[in-house]
Amino acid sequence: MIAFIVTSILCFVIYLLLTTGSGTFGLWSLEEILLGIILSLITGFITRKIFIKKDFRMLNPIRWLIFLVYIIGPFFIGMAKSNIDVAYRVITGKINPGIVKITPDLKTDLGITLLANSITLTPGTLSVDIDEEKNNLYIHWINVDEKKLKGDTVETKYVCGNFEKWVRRITE
Amino acid sequence: MLGLIIDIIVYIFLIIGVFFSFLAGFGLLRFPDVYTRLHAGTKCTTFGSIFITGSVIILGLKMWYLGSADGSVLAIHTAGALIAILLTNPTGAHAIARAAHKSGVKPVGAVVDGLDKVNGKTIKYQKEKMEEKK
Numbered sequence: 001m002i003a004f005i006v007t008s009i010l011c012f013v014i015y016l017l018l019t020t021g022s023g024t025f026g027l028w029s030l031e032e033i034l035l036g037i038i039l040s041l042i043t044g045f046i047t048r049k050i051f052i053k054k055d056f057r058m059l060n061p062i063r064w065l066i067f068l069v070y071i072i073g074p075f076f077i078g079m080a081k082s083n084i085d086v087a088y089r090v091i092t093g094k095i096n097p098g099i100v101k102i103t104p105d106l107k108t109d110l111g112i113t114l115l116a117n118s119i120t121l122t123p124g125t126l127s128v129d130i131d132e133e134k135n136n137l138y139i140h141w142i143n144v145d146e147k148k149l150k151g152d153t154v155e156t157k158y159v160c161g162n163f164e165k166w167v168r169r170i171t172e
Numbered sequence: 173m174l175g176l177i178i179d180i181i182v183y184i185f186l187i188i189g190v191f192f193s194f195l196a197g198f199g200l201l202r203f204p205d206v207y208t209r210l211h212a213g214t215k216c217t218t219f220g221s222i223f224i225t226g227s228v229i230i231l232g233l234k235m236w237y238l239g240s241a242d243g244s245v246l247a248i249h250t251a252g253a254l255i256a257i258l259l260t261n262p263t264g265a266h267a268i269a270r271a272a273h274k275s276g277v278k279p280v281g282a283v284v285d286g287l288d289k290v291n292g293k294t295i296k297y298q299k300e301k302m303e304e305k306k
Contacts, residue, residue, distance in 0.1 A: 017252060021245040083192060083219045086211055090199040097208055098283035099273075120262035121218060126210055127262075128269040140207045140269065144283045 003052040006059065008044030010051075012036055063170055070166045078122040078161065085124055089142065098144040099128060100154045103136050104164050111171035112137070118163050125159055178234050182227045189223030192216045205280040206272045214265040218257060225254040 015036040016028060023029025057063070089095055106112050112135050116127040124142040131138075139159055148158050156164050199212025228250045235243025279285060 017248055020248050021241045027241070027244060079215070079219060082215050086199065086215050087192075087195050090195055090202055090212060090216075093202065095203070095208060095281070096283060097279050097281060099207075099279060099285045099288075116266065117259075117262040120214060120265055121258075124211070126207060126214070126269060127266050128207070128273055140211075140279065142208060142211055146283060149284060 002056060003048040004044050006056075007048045007051045008040045011040035011043045015040055057171070066166075067170050070170065074162070074166060075118060075122070078118075078163070082122045082124065086142075089124075096143050097140065099138055099140050100144065100149065100159070101136055101138055102154055102156045102159055103134070104156050104167075106135055106164070106168060106172070108171050111167050114171065115160070115163060115167045118167070119160050122160060122163070175234065178230060182230055185223045185227035185230070189220045189227065192220035192223070196220065206277055207269060207279050210265050210269055214261055218261050221257050222254065225250050225257075229254075 232247030
């Protein structure tokens with residue numbers, strides 16, 4: 001039941017965002033709002049089991065607040081640094097690439113997805129593959145620091161700073 | 173006066189965005205293999221798109237503030253496009269990199285290749301099968 005309500009409300013909000021400026025009732029026309037309610041109820045009924053699997057952990061608004069702070073603060077700074085770094089490598093052509101393994105201690109699928117996407121968008125790293133049983137990530141690192149290698153494994157903090165802590169704070 | 177300041181901010185954002193998009197294209201030509209090219213192709217285009225769409229959002233908000241309802245449509249739809257770019261760009265890059273390594277593309281000049289243990293056997297098996305067919 002909660003899954004149905006949450007999915008419907010989210011669908012309705014997205015529908016409203018996509019139909020702004022259509023009329024005089026606030027920003028929307030009355031027809032759009034009525035059609036939006038009907039469509040989002042149908043969509044919520046069909047997709048509730050796909051959208052929310054088991055736990056309702058992400059319904060906590062504090063987690064969304066931390067997520068926003070993470071996107072605006074450390075993530076954006078990391079991304080800016082990454083772009084200056086890639087710009088330097090594009091211009092000079094100095095690269096030392098390799099594929100390394102990291103072992104982040106995350107349990108949920110959402111957490112590992114968030115970390116993999118963060119890694120792809122930040123300094124000199126690109127997530128290539130995932131070991132789905134152990135949640136290990138394989139990372140293509142454009143400038144491998146050979147002193148920090150142990151075999152083919154690297155500690156997570158050298159690859160993505162404190163992102164692991166932030167992701168754990170958001171999803172676990 | 174306020175309008176002028178906002179216009180200057182919009183121009184600065186556009187210049188930064190175009191610069192990074194240019195670097196992305198330059199990197200695609202300059203780097204040696206798939207993975208390093210993806211580095212240029214994902215990070216620089218995302219950062220460039222953030223600034224270009226950001227300038228459009230600011231312009232839309234300015235139009236909205238000056239009393240045109242079209243401004244709200246412009247700002248909100250562009251914000252939606254920005255979220256879509258932020259979600260799909262790293263996912264697409266991940267899919268391309270994974271497919272490339274599974275089909276046997278080695279990273280050029282690699283110091284280590286941790287994935288070779290995982291994918292090496294299947295690639296060998298596939299190659300043998302291909303040769304048998306021939």
